[in-house]
Amino acid sequence: xxxxxxxxxxxxxxxxxxxxxxxxxxxxxxxxxxxxxxxxxxxxxxxxxxxxxxxxxxxxxxxxxxxxxxxxxxxxxxxxxxxxxxxxxxxxxxxxxxxxxxxxxxxxxxxxxxxxxxxxxxxxxxxxxxxxxxxxxxxxxxxxxxxxxxxxxxxxxxxxxxxxxxxxxxxxxxxxxxxxxxxxxxxxxxxxxxxxxxxxxxxxxxxxxxxxxxxxxxxxxxxxxxxxxxxxxxxxxxxxxxxxxxxxxxxxxxxxxxxxxxxxxxxxxxxxxxxxxxxxxxxxxxxxxxxxxxxxxxxxxxxxxxxxxxxxxxxxxxxxxxxxxxxxxxxxxxxxx
Amino acid sequence: xxxxxxxxxxxxxxxxxxxxxxxxxxxxxxxxxxxxxxxxxxxxxxxxxxxxxxxxxxxxxxxxxxxxxxxxxxxxxxxxxxxxxxxxxxxxxxxxxxxxxxxxxxxxxxxxxxxxxxxxxxxxxxxxxxxxxxxxxxxxxx
Amino acid sequence: xxxxxxxxxxxxxxxxxxxxxxxxxxxxxxxxxxxxxxxxxxxxxxxxxxxxxxxxxxxxxxxxxxxxxxxxxxxxxxxxxxxxxxxxxxxxxxxxxxxxxxxxxxxxxxxxxxxxxxxxxxxxxxxxxxxxxxxxxxxxxxxxxxxxxxxxxxxxxxxxxxxxxxxxxxxxxxxxxxxxxxxxxxxxxxxxxxxxxxxxxxxxxxxxxxxxxxxxxxxxxxxxxxxxxxxxxxxxxxxxxxxxxxxxxxxxxxxxxxxxxxxxxxxxxxxxxxxxxxxxxxxxxxxxxxxxxxxxxxxxxxxxxxxxxxxxxxxxxxxxxxxxxxxxxxxxxxxxxxxxxxxxxxxxxxxxxxxxxxxxxxxxxxxxxxxxxxxxxxxxxxxxxxxxxxxxxxxxxxxxxxxxxxxxxxxxxxxxxxxxxxxxxxx
Numbered sequence: 033x034x035x036x037x038x039x040x041x042x043x044x045x046x047x048x049x050x051x052x053x054x055x056x057x058x059x060x061x062x063x064x065x066x067x068x069x070x071x072x073x074x075x076x077x078x079x080x081x082x083x084x085x086x087x088x089x090x091x092x093x094x095x096x097x098x099x100x101x102x103x104x105x106x107x108x109x110x111x112x113x114x115x116x117x118x119x120x121x122x123x124x125x126x127x128x129x130x131x132x133x134x135x136x137x138x139x140x141x142x143x144x145x146x147x148x149x150x151x152x153x154x155x156x157x158x159x160x161x162x163x164x165x166x167x168x169x170x171x172x173x174x175x176x177x178x179x180x181x182x183x184x185x186x187x188x189x190x191x192x193x194x195x196x197x198x199x200x201x202x203x204x205x206x207x208x209x210x211x212x213x214x215x216x217x218x219x220x221x222x223x224x225x226x227x228x229x230x231x232x233x234x235x236x237x238x239x240x241x242x243x244x245x246x247x248x249x250x251x252x253x254x255x256x257x258x259x260x261x262x263x264x265x266x267x268x269x270x271x272x273x274x275x276x277x278x279x280x281x282x283x284x285x286x287x288x289x290x291x292x293x294x295x296x297x298x299x300x301x302x303x304x305x306x307x308x309x310x311x312x313x314x315x316x317x318x319x320x321x322x323x324x325x326x327x328x329x330x331x332x333x334x335x336x337x338x339x340x341x342x343x344x345x346x347x348x349x350x351x352x353x354x355x356x357x358x359x360x361x362x363x364x365x366x367x368x369x
Numbered sequence: 370x371x372x373x374x375x376x377x378x379x380x381x382x383x384x385x386x387x388x389x390x391x392x393x394x395x396x397x398x399x400x401x402x403x404x405x406x407x408x409x410x411x412x413x414x415x416x417x418x419x420x421x422x423x424x425x426x427x428x429x430x431x432x433x434x435x436x437x438x439x440x441x442x443x444x445x446x447x448x449x450x451x452x453x454x455x456x457x458x459x460x461x462x463x464x465x466x467x468x469x470x471x472x473x474x475x476x477x478x479x480x481x482x483x484x485x486x487x488x489x490x491x492x493x494x495x496x497x498x499x500x501x502x503x504x505x506x507x508x509x510x511x
Numbered sequence: 512x513x514x515x516x517x518x519x520x521x522x523x524x525x526x527x528x529x530x531x532x533x534x535x536x537x538x539x540x541x542x543x544x545x546x547x548x549x550x551x552x553x554x555x556x557x558x559x560x561x562x563x564x565x566x567x568x569x570x571x572x573x574x575x576x577x578x579x580x581x582x583x584x585x586x587x588x589x590x591x592x593x594x595x596x597x598x599x600x601x602x603x604x605x606x607x608x609x610x611x612x613x614x615x616x617x618x619x620x621x622x623x624x625x626x627x628x629x630x631x632x633x634x635x636x637x638x639x640x641x642x643x644x645x646x647x648x649x650x651x652x653x654x655x656x657x658x659x660x661x662x663x664x665x666x667x668x669x670x671x672x673x674x675x676x677x678x679x680x681x682x683x684x685x686x687x688x689x690x691x692x693x694x695x696x697x698x699x700x701x702x703x704x705x706x707x708x709x710x711x712x713x714x715x716x717x718x719x720x721x722x723x724x725x726x727x728x729x730x731x732x733x734x735x736x737x738x739x740x741x742x743x744x745x746x747x748x749x750x751x752x753x754x755x756x757x758x759x760x761x762x763x764x765x766x767x768x769x770x771x772x773x774x775x776x777x778x779x780x781x782x783x784x785x786x787x788x789x790x791x792x793x794x795x796x797x798x799x800x801x802x803x804x805x806x807x808x809x810x811x812x813x814x815x816x817x818x819x820x821x822x823x824x825x826x827x828x829x830x831x832x833x834x835x836x837x838x839x840x841x842x843x844x845x846x847x848x849x850x851x852x853x854x855x856x857x858x859x860x861x862x863x864x865x866x867x868x869x870x871x872x873x874x875x876x877x878x879x880x881x882x883x884x885x886x887x888x889x890x891x892x893x894x895x896x897x898x899x900x901x902x903x904x905x906x907x908x909x910x911x912x913x914x915x916x917x918x919x920x921x922x923x924x925x926x927x928x929x930x931x932x933x934x935x936x937x938x
Contacts, residue, residue: 045530047554051577051678057625057644058667058677060660067645078625080525080639107530107551134574137559146555150793151786154557154921155908157793158783158802165553169788172545174518174536176789179551202577202678256915258566258595258685261885265690292675292682293689297570311420314462318419318455326450327441334457342916344458345465346563350571357420357427362467362504465562 039095039219041066042074042086043125044115046108047135047185048101052126053077055202056098059209066212069219070095074115083111086118094119096215098198100126102135102354103186106167107179116192121224123211127201129188131301131309132354134201137346139353139360142183185354195224198231201299201351204285207231230282236303237278237296241287246271249320254340263293270295270320275341277348280312297350308357310348317341377431377497379406381490382421384414386444387479388436394483402487403494406434413437414475415448419459422473426463432472432497434490439477449477469500524548533937548937550792550930560920565594565891565911568920569683572907575924578621580679581614581670582900582925585756586907588683592886593776593894594911597686602881606673606688608756609700609873610680611898613669615755615866616707617677618901619818619859620663623714627856631722635731651717662710665703669870672696686886697880704871708832711864715836718860723843733844737852739935740765740807742797742814744928745821746899747772752829753821753865755899761824762797765809767848771799775897778906782923795928805935813931816903818858823848828861830868836861852936859901891915900925 045053057063057078066072073094074081086094097119103109116122127133138146151157151164167180188194198211210231218224233240245268255273263269269276269290276295278287282303289296302309322329322337329337341347349356383389389410395402411417414437425433435456437449452475460470474493478486522532530552538544556575560568569587573580585607592599599607622628625644633646641649648656667677673692674680682689692700722728731737744762748754751761760778762770773781784793785802796802796812803811814820828834840861841847844854873879891911898905903925910919 047552049574049577049580051574051580054577054621054678057621058664060664061657063660064645064648075643076523076525078525079643082525083522104554105552134571135554137571138555140562141555141558146553146558149558149561150553150555154784155779156782156784156795156921156923157786159786163786163788165786165791166788171547171789174534174545176534176547176549178549178789178791181553181791201574256564256566257689258591258888263689288671288675289681292673294570294675294681297567308420308423310462311418311423314419314458315455318458319451322454326447326454329450329453334453338454338458338461341458341461342564342914343465343562343567344462347567348462357423358466361465364467364504 036069036219038069038071039215040093041070041072041215042094042097042115042119043072043077044074044097044099044101044111045076046099046101046112046129046188047104048126048128049134050077051202052100052128055205056208058205059212062209062212065216069216086114089118091117092120096121096123096218098123098125098211099188100129102128102132103188103191104135104138105179105181109191112188112191121195122188122192123196123198124188124194125198126203127199127299127301127351130197130199130355131352132185132187133351136185136187136351136354139185140345141361142363143181145363146181184360187355190354195227196229196231199282199299199301200232200285203231204288206286207284230304232282232284232300234304235283237281237283237285237287237300240283240285241268241278241290243268243290250324251321252324253337254317254321256340256342257294265293269293275317275347277313279316280306280309297347299351301352301355309352310344310356313348314344375498375502377405377494377502378429379432379434379494379497380425380430381406381408381434381436382411382414382417383408384416384437384444384449385410385412387438387442388414388476388486390480391436391478391482391486394480395486398483400484400487402490405494406490413443413445413448414452415443415445415450417452417455419455419462422459426468426472426503429503431500431503432474432493434493435473435475436478436486436489437475439479442479468503471496472500472503546937547789548930548934549790553791557920557922561917563917565591565909565915565917566685568909568917570679570681572922573679575922577678579614579618579900579902579925581611581674582898582905583907584674584680584683585611585898586896586900586905588685589896589898590894590907590909591683591685591896593896594891594909594915595685595894596889596892597886599687599886600881600883602691602878603687603884603886604757605873605876605879606692606884607683609870609879610670610673610682611756612866612870612873613666613704613707615901616711616863616870617663617666617670619863619866620659620666620714622859622901623856623863624659624663631728631856650721655717658710658713662707665707669700669703672700684885686888688884691882691884692880694880697874701871701874704867704874707867708864708871711867712832714860714863718857723857732851732853732857734851737936738850739815739852739932740850741811741932742770742800743820743823743848744814744816744904745824746897746904747825748829750829751826753825753862753899754829755866757898760897760904762814763824763848765807765848765850767823770797775906776895778895778897778908778923784923790930792930794931795923796931805931807935813935814928815932816925816928817855817901818862819849819855820903821899822858822861828865830865830872833861833865833868836864852932902926903928
């Protein structure tokens, strides 16, 4: 039997922390299985291939590209488009590529505000002339360039067409092994799952979480995690008044945060039916908070009831702001993207 | 765009049993109100998901009005109680997004309050006109 | 010479955590005239954490770095301790330091075998396709290669038990930790820590055999191409030994003399950051000495952090096998401080052994399974949290209002402090 030709794999990172690549190495020796069936042609964290190596490749010559990180600047956008052209299959790997992730929280601000803070206002910064990084500048007769920093962070699928999603911050080893399984099957048979498949559970985290849920939820108050001195390790966190987003979030991560008494913050993104992660969490909380005696609450009492939920935008959209309906905060300034 | 030329687009969610009937009554009784509002009938104010409100602003609404039965009169007993809490939280969320919370209003309007419906819509339209365009659509496009 | 041939751009820089490019400008003779290490990324944490509840920030800032998330999680949690004027109980501190030692091992091992290491173990002149973790497995053989892979796995597992996740832990709370250790967990960790101590010693032998005994590599490391005489900064405990979790910040001058020793909360008196238009990354320097440009020497405020710096600053390591390795290191070079940039990699392996011994020491402490892991909280205010990240001293500084919401934030991040030195090294 003729030896099967190796497929070509590429890994790339845009606005990311590198955690997705570390998680990929956490599959330990399974990485050797990958190497047996694939030639890796780009992987900045682990290998020394350069952009020009990829530029030289023909269209659709890369079989599968695993792209992690959000699209924050012109270089990310450019490379995303280049890799889309060169790849048969594009996978949004990790929450940043899927939904915007933590870098997506920058959509509460814009370039001007971020530069002001980073390069002027922070107390350790000494920059009396307010020098800022320039897309083009001249230093000692030479022209130096930097990518342009956009006002708004985008998800991968807002930039190029995406075939599959592997959510998680970072994706857990078991789901990465699922993805490796998909790649292996493709290498063997050429078959792929339906376009748009998300490599995670189709059920919410509650289905996976071992904690016991109350028959009826009746929350009187929402506590911030540090306000609860003793967390019952067996009871549902939401029933203990701790705001947990698990009911609106995809499972498949092993409920690792609730395992150490910390509530879910939604890094696996919304379940398939949810169109806007934050809105779903808001609706859920509003439904179960203040249920007992709801018929006699005055307006003032309702305001008081929700007053300990301090930061809906930053909590309910912690990982999904760029993928939300509103995408970003309105800043009444004159600068457009 | 001149403030005087600005014609707000307002989306109204009216519950079938109270507010929508009240709106009908306003029409039949010929109580005048500005044409800026587009009405969507829902079975209960409790049906109005925060998602609908965010979507309204995302597609170009300058204001959203939610109308339901007076507390205690909900056709489904408790729907409007949940609406109260949802709208309160949604207003705060909108504020964080840079959308003035006043652009979202919750009113209890019964089937017999035709006049009141017209008054509320007139007042709300005026308030939105003063606030100006929401600008969200231009910021989120692209 | 043609315009195009005068500029060499290396993009992207590989096998680091971050995004950068190197622009090299040649003169007419084809020699390097100027070289610039340009960091091309910025995300804006100091801005978008404003408006967040301060106790959530330890779950946001680890995303600054997926290779060293615990460093940010710990610095962030300690900053929250300070914001709430909270003193974590001793068991909480031990639990934090124990898990953090495991993290140092993961990060140093990743660096040694997946990031910088391959250039040494496989050889700097080898084909790019083999200068990576897979090339190392090829070089040392499958059995040892698997041990390398598994060792980091043990470290990751320890972090997962304590922090929920190895990458992006969630256990830190103002004044304490979210969950105590069970007896079963304690046993599992102790077993892995012992294996990691053994591996730590083996890693040192591997470096000796494959690198220091290779004349070409040894010359590269001890030679003066990669050599800068700078100040050094690191965290030391009350015995002047390296500590990653808690201590005072000590700075020595290029001759090794103590320049200053300060409490982390006073960092603004000593450190400033400058900006250049050709990089998104800022340039920290010692305020007292001043910014003199990208140059060496006692008069330049440039300083270095990270493994070599920590060893240069301290008077030793607090655990026996690591201390022995420390002494051998300085004997080899014959002097202290060691200024050879490539020696950071050797220093890293010594630190890995210290981290393993320290982790074992702490997991065997009878208090490590105590349930008393939450301290009392006061009214929120301002606070600084500082730890030694694998790549250097890390400062998190938060200001919170009376509701505990972040109003301002300042970060001086480990690698950033090496920005100036990295630019100098490139040139």
